[in-house]
Amino acid sequence: MNKLITLGLVIGLTGCALLMPKEVAAENIDITGTVQSRCTVNTDTPGVYGNPNAHTLTTLPASAGQLPIVRVDTTLANAYNAIISYPTSFASSPSLGDTVAWTGAVAVVQTSSSDMSGYQAGSTTTGAARTYPLSIAGTTWFSVASQASYGGGQNKAFPGGSYTAHVVAECIAQ
Amino acid sequence: MTTPILGIPTEEGMDISGVIYNYKVVKDVEDDFIVTVQNKDVDGGYIFQDTEDWSGKHGMRIQKSIPLTYTPIEQFGDGSIQTTGTGSVEDATVLYMYRWDGCRNPQNDENCPGYVEPMPVIPKIEIYDALEDENVIDATEETDSDLYEKKEEEREETDEDEEDEDRLELAMAASENALTIANTATQASLLKTMNAATNVTSYYVANVPGGVYNESISLNGGKIVDNKKALKSLGQDKLMNEMIEEQYK
């Protein structure tokens, strides 16, 4: 009886081994994704205000400031407008009892294609904002100069403390 | 693409995966100006050539990225920025993105596939064999038998010559002696002559007169008396004895 059971087990195991596949069939594992138009706004260089005199804050390098640089990437031509605005108010500052006069300028400093060399000439301004139609796919670097003067022409000294202003970079679909 | 230009060692295993270049164009809008950034291939042609046509455009700064398939750095020849037209290129920078394949040469790392354990260097030990030392060979070299055999021969010859000479002399002497021996008269005359040379006759007749020879020397002053101061000699003896005894104290 025991011999029969043993024989049965051996046959069964052998049959299973024969029936089992010798190797796993290869499978293709797909990785999917889509390429679509997009606009990416990057902070290339944060700006720093220099304090050349008591009543002035400026990003000019000659005054120990640093120009903020914004990089805009677009993957599709004529899909987006880049709108860059220099600051017109402090996001954070000590209490200021007098007016602050804001000036600034936005300019294209670098491109990824020579075809973009006409961006600055083809841009339009509305107040502190300059609009660039991104007619070429690629990367464009914009510099933003900003200057704040305190005292409404009377050159009052800025109170001591931390001052922060924001550059607004917008990428609006056309 | 050499080490001085690249600034890093161009070792085997380095691949270039892309190039980023940046330059500023200074020109008038109406001028035609074309800028080409390129790199030669050592096998001929160019690995990449990127051209920007600035004709009729404002001059400004440009930055571009050129992706490449992983290209061994050994393929890269001279790179250049070529311009045609009116304008200038300023502040040009070209960056090469690279990766390092540490196993391009499997022997670089023992973890690389195909790594072959190097055979240990067996130091060559020179075993001194005295038997092969030229100096020893020279020293143990059998002396040329001609050198010493010749001398012996010469000695033998000399001895033989001497013997010959002796024999000859003897022979010659024997012949002379034979004559002499044979001539007894000659012998007697010789003896006689010898005796005459040594005439001892006078000695036989020599006579020495005898007698008494009295002492001719006399002592003046009488007899010899004892020294009165001889007692001192006793004292001296005492002193002498003390001196002797001293050595036993």
Add this chain to the structure above:
Amino acid sequence: MYRSVILSLLLCTSVAAHEMTPTYPKWKTSYIDGIHKTTMEMFNTRADVKYYEIGIFDEEWKPIPFVTDYKILKLDYLSNVKFDVYISSKNKNKAEYICSLSKLRGNNTNKTMVSSKICSRFK
């Protein structure tokens, strides 16, 4: 085995990006009658920004009421999020732009920061 080394752009001290797709979203009918929805995706590579505000505007940049899970989304650095935007069907045709605006913290350093805003347009 490979060590990939990418030489950083010498002219860039930091790379921080904000993007929103698709560029031209479309309204779809939702399971609720009278409500349309669209799905947007945002990706944040700005290490200095974690919160983004969503807004829908008409062609004159006037705000249009809408509903999302959160009007101010928390989006960590190097993360992306998909979110649904619901709008009433009567406002669907007025909606022109859907924008995401980075929210900057007021207690940051005295550096001038960049506020980024990306708008997609309904067609």
